[in-house]
Amino acid sequence: MSKKMITILGPTASGKTPVAAHLAAMIGGEIISADSRQVYRRMDLGTGKDLEDYGGVPYHLIDICEPGTKYNLFQYQQDFFDAYQDIESRGAVPILCGGTGLYIEAVLKGYQLSPVPQNQALRDSLEGKSLDELTAMLEELKAKTGSNMHNKTDVDSCQRAIRAIEIETAVLEYRGCEGTGVHGCENTNLVPPIPRTTVPPIDSLIIGIDIDRELRREKISRRLKARLDEGMVDEVRHLLDEGIAPEDLIYYGLEYKFLTEYVTGQIAYDEMFTRLEIAIHQFAKRQMTWFRGMERRGFTIHWIDATLPMEEKVKTIVKLYNSEIVK
Incomplete structure (x- = not known):
């Protein structure tokens, strides 16, 4: 029977990673991360890796790059297909999980982008x-x-x-x-950075974790405070102490942008917290806009209530999965 991929997406703080991990443990799956910042080593709290959520479930495309480098969509596609083929070769179920809509959509559509050199x-x-x-x-x-x-x-x-x-x-x-x-x-440097169909699209059941806007905002704020208490400021200080340029950390956006500005004395702590909190709320809203756009572009996303008990969420996904692979 085909080991069709399952994609679990949702905005930040929706709880998609624990769902993916519980599902993987039940059906013999392995998780491929679809997060544009979790690829970087030692950028843990700021990217929300929450590796303890995985338990013993194998995961891929986390901690594969050094901070200060600029990982991109082209590289992600190549790394994704390597991981996907590796998982399939061992008879496991690939589970794509994350919130970077562009990465998810590019993989599911089967696009392969040519690298664009610096101009x-x-x-x-x-x-x-x-x-x-x-x-x-x-x-x-x-x-x-x-x-x-x-x-x-x-x-x-x-x-x-x-x-x-x-x-x-x-x-x-x-x-x-x-x-x-x-x-x-x-122009020998000019290469076509447009979608090509040399890589087939990936057939996937797509699950969306649907979280109420107010609950999402509450979870974002609570999680931000917790990560600051756990040492997110020190994480940024250590990265800067390694010699990573402030502008390179700022490039990664959100937590790394505002915390770097705070650590380097450009803004006060209270201003950092307020602006970062607002930015994360806005980011989550834009993520949902992207996912709704995916639906308009022809993707079927099965939305599951984030507040359901974990067992019920996983059972619902397994039922959908079983009905899909017997078609």
Whole structure:
């Protein structure tokens, strides 16, 4: 019988990881993380790894990169397929779990993006621009390319916005070259960063963890306070002490952006907490916007109430899974 993949998605603080772990333990599954920041080692509290939630369940694509590097969608797709094939080869059930909608959608659609090299001339021209200015430029580019990549969830710092502009610009330039009929426009660095169908889409049952907005906000605030108590500020201090540049930590957004600004003396503790709390609430809202967008783009997401007992949630997923694989 086919070991069809199961995808469990949801906004931050929805409790998707414990659900995935309990499910994996019941059906002989292994978890592939779909989180753009949990790939980094020693960035534990700020990314909410909660590794204790996994118990003895094997997991993949967590702690695979050094802090200060810039992991991207192209790399994720390659690493995902390696993990996916490895899990399938051992007869286990792959369970994709996370909240980075772009990563999830790219994998499920079977897109393979070509790597886009840095465009130093473009980067130099963008130096000094504000995040608002960069965001406006990005939106203008996306209107031209028709792209649904790089929403506000992914570009919450100037560095991220510049990288997104770099990619969208490459898409636009490549399409312009295609129209001329000139192979590569004599630009050997220009590669097609557009979806190609060389990798098949992944057939997956998609489960969404549906959490009430007010409960989500309460859990986010409670979890933020707990992680600060557990030493999240010290985690950022240690990363800076390793020699990681503040701007490289700020690049990762959310906790690392505001905590770095606090640790380096740019903002006070109370301001850090307030702005970070608001930013996480906004982030969770944008995650849900992305997931609803996935439904409009043809994905079927089976939403399960986050407040149900764990046993009931897992049984519901198993029932859906069994009905899917016998079709």
